[in-house]
Amino acid sequence: MSAESEKALPFAQLTTPYSKLAGDDMFLEAAVQWGTWSILVLWVAGASMATELSRPCPQRCECHQETMEVNCSRRQLSAVPEGLSGDSLHLNLGHNRLKTLGRRQFAGLALLQELDLSNNMISMIEVEAFQGLQSLQTLRIKSNRLKIIPVGVFSGLPRLRALDISQNEILVFLDYTFRELVNLQQLEAGENDLVFISQRAFTGLQNLQELNLDRCNLTSIPTVALSQLQNLTRMRLRRLNISVLPSNSFHQLHRLRDLRISHWSSLDTLASKSLIGLNLTSLTINNCNLSTVPYASVHTLVFLRYLDLSYNPITAVHGNLLADLLRLEEFHLAGGSLVTIEPGAFKGLAYLRLLNMSSNQLPTLEEGVLHSVGNLETLRLDRNPLACDCRLLWVVRRRLRLDFDGHQPSCTAPDVVCGREFRDFTEAELSGFFTCRQARILNRKPQDVRVEEGGRVLLHCMADGDPSPSITWMTSQHALLLPTGRVRVLTNGTLELRYAQVQDSGSYLCTASNTAGNDSFSVSLQVSGLPHSRNRTVPHFSEMVWTVPSIITVTNSSAQVSDPFPFDAKTLIIAMTMGFLSFLSSVIICFVFMFLWSQSQGQIKHTATINFVPRTSKGGGAGGGDGNDSGRFTMKLI
Structure with a gap:
């Protein structure tokens, strides 16, 4: 080992413990930070739990903390419970015994979004009863005993989107009843005793998109009131007692797209301009009393895509009268009395893809009634007395590609194929059965x-x-x-x-x-x-x-049976009526003339006094007696 290495060794020995010490410090710092965050999380959780535990809940209700819902339904309540939490979002008071709602009844529930008061016995709601519910979006007062809604009841609901007041006993909608509901989009007002809707009842509902008026006592369409709903897109009118839909019934509803008229048992007439001004894409007029397709009324609906005239006593669809409905895709005429569909009945309907003619009296449906068979996707012909001949061959040939919506048509005639469904026929059988x-x-x-x-x-x-x-x-x-x-x-x-x-x-x-x-x-x-003859009367x-096969026979002899009366019954009735009226007018004129003449003679005396001299029994002259023999009597004139 070199000297330099020996000198470096003590340095390494010194630096190693220092690095270990630095790592330990970092670990301690991380532990301190982790402990701080853990304490913070535990504190927040504890605060949240404390808040949940401290949120009030009425004694007879159920409170769901996760959805902020208070359920007081079916608790036999006769008054709105106290102690409701101010941060509640949903409150259900349905199926109780509430009878009245006082002013500011729900004050303090500024965050409430949904309030259900259905199926109670509410007969009176005071003005400003809902004041303070500035976040409320849905209000249900269905199935109560309301007879009238005072103006101002719905004040303080700037965000309300849906209102259900159906199945009450409301008789009239007064002017400005819904004026404060500027953001209302859906109004359910059916099954009331409505007899009148004031002309300004819907003033203020400039954002209403859906209106449902079902089963009420209206005898005419409230055209002027409806004209206030400029943004209405869907309207349903069911079970009304109206026999005629007059002209311009919905003339201001330019944005209406879906109109449903259903179960008007007496509706048998649509005026030619009853639907003028509408830009409908869907029209339903079913379960009524229409005997013909209202061609004159619907031909202006050039944007129509869906038309339902089911369950009307319509007997025929005539040719070349629906061509203006260029965009029509679905046509329903089920449950009627259809016997005839003329050639060209659906001519011009190039986009027709669904045709429903089920449950009628149709013996056939010829290929010539359609504009183009290739565009048709769904065809309903079930529950008709179909005669399986060459007229239905085009349908049977498409039985595997055509959708019958799960309802296979079947043959009623001839007897040899009676009861057989179209899908049961093989290709080899078609040429033998479907012939003409x-x-x-x-x-x-x-x-x-x-x-x-x-x-x-x-x-x-x-x-x-x-x-x-x-x-x-x-x-x-x-x-x-x-x-x-x-x-x-x-x-x-x-x-x-x-x-x-x-x-x-x-x-x-x-x-x-x-x-x-x-x-x-x-x-x-x-x-x-x-030849002219005086004796010919x-x-x-x-x-x-x-006749066939008899030979023509012409008989002009007097032996031929002649009709003794050259006029029919209608002519005779008219002649007799005119004669009777002439006689009656003459008698009346005579009585009037006599009355005027009697008035011109002054006051008429109704009694008369008559003096007379009785005849003597000896037959003497009239002047033979003295004054005592004279007599007097009084008569009453009638």
Whole structure:
């Protein structure tokens, strides 16, 4: 070992203990710091525990420290309990026996966010009862006995977002009832005895987004009151006794997006401008009494995406009347009385993806009713008397890709496939079952019908086919004949001409049509005029019938049974009514004239005194007696 190394050794021996000493000091310093933090944490925990232990809780309530909730529900309380902690966030006083709320009833609960007073017996709330609840966001006073809400009850609630006053006995909303609730977003006011909503009742609710008015005694839409709700986006009106929805019912609600009208059992009419001014995306009018789709009312709703007209007695959807609903995606017409859906009924609805026609009386749904079958994703046809023929072949072919929402359609006819669901058919069976037979007129023998003027003509057009063909009639001028009027098409397809006239002469085209094809046949009619005769008082009626397979028979003889009355019952009733009114007016005029004449004669005496001389028994002259023989009597005039 060198001398330098020996000299360095004592230095190393000296420095080693010094380093060890320095490490020990650092350890002690860390221990001191750790102990300080531990004491601090324990102190905070102890303070917190002390605070929790010191937070008051009413004797008959439950307090949950983690949620800052005080639950006093179902405690048979007849008054708001005392000793509530000022830092409580939720207070439940539901299902008790509270009857009144006094002024500043909840003073000291400045942090409270939710207050539930439902299912009590509250019949009176004093003005400023909720004063001091500046943090309250939800207030429920559901199922109580309130009959009126005084103005000022809701003062002091600047942050209230949701208010539920449903299922009370409130009769009227007065002006400015909700004026202080400037931040209210949801108002539940249904199932009250409301008969009137004042025009300024909703003044101040400039931020209200949802309003529900259900089961009340309103007989008309409170249009003026609703016009105050400029930011309303959702509104529900259920179980109202209103039969007609008038024009401009919601004309100021430009931001309304969802309107639900439900269970108006007497609603059968929507005025053509009843929904004018709305920009709805969702419209529900179900469980009402509409007999037709309200085309004139809904055609302005160009932003509509959802339309529900279920459970109305609607019998048909007509063609080419819904094309203005360009954005419609869902259409529900379940539970109605649908029998017919005309071709082109949903023409123009390029985005329609869900069609619900379940629980109706539909025998079929032809592919031609839709704008595009490819866009359709969900189709409900269950619980309909479906005839499984070629008209439904397009549905069955898509049975594996099309969503039936868990409700498979099934066949009702023909008998060979009755009860079978669409998913049960194999591809090989489709060509054998889902077929149609073209419409065919049974008798095509040329017909030439002649009848005298004033006669009655019946032209029967009988046809066969599968499905059963429909019968239409057209004149030689290509005018389609309707089921009303003097010349009309009866429900069985027969063409009737009453009181035939010379100008009715010409050809009439009968067309039988079904899905598989059409068949037409022309009939010629010649109406001859009758010569004028003084003895002709009653028109002569003869009947011309075109039957199949019988030969045409024309009868003009007097033996033909004639209708003794040339006028129908309606004409006779009108004539008798006019005659009776004329007679009655004449009698009234006579009585008025007699009354005026009697008034002009001055006061009328109702008694008369008559002097007379009795005839003698000896037959002497009238002047033969003395003055004692004269007599006098008084009569009362009636």
